[in-house]
Amino acid sequence: MKYLTKAIELILELIYPNRCICCDEVLEFGEDPWLCHGCAEKVKPITGKVCRVCGVPIAANDICSDCSDKKLYFKRAYCAFEYKNEVRQAIHNIKFNNCPRYLKYFADILCSYANDRGFEGADIVTFVPMRPKNRRKRGYNQSELLAKELARRGMGEFMPLLLKVKDTKNQHDIAKEERRKNLKNAFAPIDPDKIKGKKILLADDIYTTGSTANECAKTLIKAGAQSVEVICIAIVNKRDPNMDK
Ligand SMILES: [Zn+2]
Ligand SMILES: [Zn+2]
Structure with missing residues (x-):
């Protein structure tokens, strides 16, 4: 049976060759199923010193300036990559080019990244929920699928805990002061009894300012969660002059 499954996989790969999750280049038969050689050189998880709260790379101190002047409801965030270039393109493909299966690649890395960093x-x-109409439009919520993949890898039991009860503007598009107001009361617990006393890992695709994760964490803590940690594929490093967004 195992050989049959493998044979079917190979035949499918001949008909529908794998493509690089970042640049969409057709990958050679039997090679790495996720990345072309060029992208594989560049898609590397963060190494070295990071902020002990949000996980952004930092040179000195142990907490970044962003985290030190905010009230945060989560203990820490595990973000395996910086949000730029190839990783940014792969996340774009996941969200907007109907490639949610690429999440499997990132889930493997996130799992070992978090374990290596003390998870x-x-x-x-x-996961961070979407408004139902937005989820219907996309067909899936990438953060929900990521949470499922992480649960499959033993990080905890998968369970939807939050609803998004308010339409919000894209956090990218608005000024910093407006962001907090935008998210206020945007989330609600589905069933507080499932949250009480629990250690919760909250999955999202991108950590931008942390406001969304923090608002979700706040809702979970207020509903009685023991603790919340956050896990994201990538973090926006605002100090990075090469960021093109
Ligand atoms: Zn590539
Ligand atoms: Zn930080």
Whole structure:
């Protein structure tokens, strides 16, 4: 049976060759199923010193200036990549080019990244929810699928815990002061009994300012969660002069 499955996989790969998750180049038969050689050179998880809260690379101190002047409801965030270039393109493909299966590649890396950085397990893996109409439009919520993949890799039990109850503007598009107001009361617990006393891991695709993750964490803590940690594929490094966004 195992050989049959493998044979079917190979035949499918001949008919529908794998493409690089970043640049969409057709990959050679039997090679790395996710990345072309050029992108594989560049798609590397963050190494070295990071902020102990948000996980952004920093040179000195142990907490970045962003995190030190904010009230944060989550203990820390695990973000395996900086949000730029190839990784940014791969996330774009996941969200807008109907390639949610690429999340499997990132889930493997996120899982070992978090474990290497001291993740001790969670009771529940949940996700930042979307408004139902937006989810219908896309067909899926990438953060929900990411949470499922992380649960499959043993990080905790998958469970939806939050609803998005308010339409919000894209956090990218508005000024910093407006962001907090934009998200206020945007999320609500589905069932506080499932949250009480639990250690929760909250999955999202991108950590931009942390406001969305923080608002979700606040909702979970107020509903009685013991602790919340956050896990994201990538973090926007605002100090990076090469960021093109
Ligand atoms: Zn590529
Ligand atoms: Zn930080």
